[in-house]
Amino acid sequence: MNTDVWNQPPEFAPRDLWHDDVALREALQREGGGAWQASVADYGALAGDRLYALGFDANRDRPRLRTHDRFGHRIDRVEFHPHYHALMDAAIGRGVAGLSWREPAHGVHVARAALSYLHHQAEAGTSCPLTMTHAAVPVLAREPRLQPWVDGIRACAYDPDDVPATHKRGLTVGMGMTERQGGSDVRSNLTRAMPLQADGEYLLQGHKWFFSAPMSDGFLVLAQAPGGLSCFLLPRWRPDGIRNAFRLMRLKDKLGDWANASSEVEFDDAWAVRIGDEGRGVSTILGMVMLTRLDCVLGAAAQMRMALAHAVHHARHRHAFGCALVAQPLMRNVLADLVLEAEAALALALRVARAVDAAPRDADEAAFARIATAIGKYWTCRRAPAVVNEAQECLGGAGYIEESILPRLYRQAPLNSIWEGSGNVQCLDVLRALAREPASGAVLRAELQAGAGRDDSYDIALAALLAEIDASTDPQTREFTARRLVERLALQLQAAVLLGAGNPLARMFCRSRLAGDHGLALGTLPAGRDTDIVLARALPD
Incomplete structure (x- = not known):
């Protein structure tokens, strides 16, 4: 029996993800x-x-x-x-x-x-x-x-013990916003919060359809207080050392995200502390939305990066039809296109992170972060499943097997587009910011115009995009075409960041993504592109 194994790539890991990137x-x-x-x-x-x-x-x-x-x-x-x-x-x-x-x-x-x-x-x-x-x-x-x-x-200390918060070295926090009847429409929540005599303390009665990370030490939840929808911290243990009165009904059987638990929960006079004023629950919880949306962008970029790294690693070591896959022109086209997607996603994510960082000190950066997190979340989370799937195909059947990380990435990829507001919610939020928050529109325009003058394709696309933003349309039409607008905003923003950084891939990105020199599928870059430069950035040999 021939037991020799050949023409298989070596194990991907261990690798240094910082050095590689x-x-x-x-x-x-x-x-x-x-x-x-x-x-x-x-x-x-x-x-x-x-x-x-x-x-x-x-x-x-x-x-x-x-x-x-x-x-x-x-x-x-x-x-x-x-x-x-x-x-x-x-x-x-x-x-x-x-x-x-x-x-x-x-x-x-x-x-x-x-x-x-x-x-x-x-x-x-x-x-x-x-x-x-x-x-x-x-x-x-x-x-x-x-x-x-x-x-x-x-404290930056992880303590998994199921004990009161006062007995722990570090704390974790989950969330419970969504109910069966409401989904994204949290104002339709039915969970009730009944005030106690002690100021700011309540008992909660109701149900949550998604109760995320149910082993957390406390949970931010929304419930209807006498003054309207309000925000609360509901701890796992009450201050008197008694386990709080909520019951985990079941764990969700999810498409992906298998290592983490999500659950349904019932509150039966569960003790909670109100945060913010009664009736201001949505505005209170918005304090975390910018940060969670940023992490959705980062997660999508990370999935693209890991999928790309596996595709390049495989293509360098796998031979077919007489040469390594990475030397074959059509495979090089696919891999180069994946690099463009992954680099653009990361560039936008960390630009938004800079805006989030500066937001407390800089009103312009705060306004930019407000609208850019929604734009970035919509587009990068939309692209991640396609990028991961294309990387799987680079590995062939090996990319469909659970011993590879790629099936896990593929199951995970749709989650970020759903969590913390679906694609439609993000697009409507962008429209709302453009219509009601002049500062957001102004800083977005300034960010885009800062990229002008470096690439003809960018300049032509920018002029058309700004004209579309300025066009007077009725609200129904604007909403109907919101995804188209936000997609173009995202691509223009990614191009602006790449151009501003002097990234060697910026002009290729502009030609393919903004000038239409690209097909509908990945791997459709036109001939004549210097893929050596692109692939050299993807993963060290």
Whole structure:
């Protein structure tokens, strides 16, 4: 029997995800996060080695719900593979959830974004509780009595024990917004919040259709108080040391995101603390929306990057029809197109991270972050499934097998477009910002015009885009064509960032994405493009 194995690529990992990614190294410096380069570089090495390996077990052995212990006591506990906890410990300990608040300085949100981008490549499911924990801080900080919760996130310590928050080294936060009848329309929520005599304390009665990361220490939830829809922190344990009165009904059987748990929950006089005024729940929770949307953009970019890296790795080592796949012209076209998508996604994500970082100090950057997070979330999350699928095809059948990370990436890819507002919600939000927030429209226009004069294709597309924005149309028509407008805004923004950075791929991006020198599918770049330059940036040999 012939047992020789040949014409197979070596294992992808271990790899250094920081060293491999020239676009990330450039963007971290360009967008102001260079002071944390050493920490980001260390995490890139860890993510491409140990964390990458841990992710397979964390997804293979999915979370289990235990509603009762063996004596019949209600415990509502979710059990995870030990490698899930190891992933969470590594991420939280190195600042993926808390760096922005532990070391508040110019550029720290960019550094934290880079850490999140690296972590998501290794294991995406844990990014859900990490994102919510990070984004919860601006909301929690609105209520002085919740300062210990802010401190618990800033501690950058992971503590998986199911005990009261006061007994823990670090804290995590989940969310419960969505109900069966409402979906994105949270104003139709039916969960009721009944005030207690103590100021700001309530008992909650109701149900949540999606209760994310149910083993978190506390949850931000929306419920109808006497004064209208309001925001609350609902802890797992009450301050008196009694387990809070909510019941996990079941875990969701999701398409992807297998390492993480999502659940349905019932509240039966669950104790909670109001954050913000009654009736201002939506405006209160908006304090975290910009941050969670940014992480959706980062997650989509990370999925593209990891899929691209696997495709290039495979193509360099696999031979067919007499030569390596990477030497074959049509495969080079596909790979080069994937590089353009991945680099543009990352460039926009870290530009938005810079805006988020500067928002507290700079009104223009705050206005830009407000609209750019919605634009970026819509487009990059829309592109991720197509990019991952194209990368799978580069591997052929091997890319469809669970021993590869690509099936996991493909299952994960649609999630970011759904979570924190679907594509339609993002597009309507962009229209709302353009119509009602003059500052957002003005800074967006300035950002786009800053890219002018560097490329003819860019300039022609920009003139047409600005004319479309300025065109007077009725609201129905504007809404009907919102996706078309936001798509063009996203591509123009990506091109502006690439041009401003002097990226060697910028002109190719402009020709293909803005001038129409491209087909409907990936891998349809025209002849004459210098793919050597493109592929040299993709992955070191």
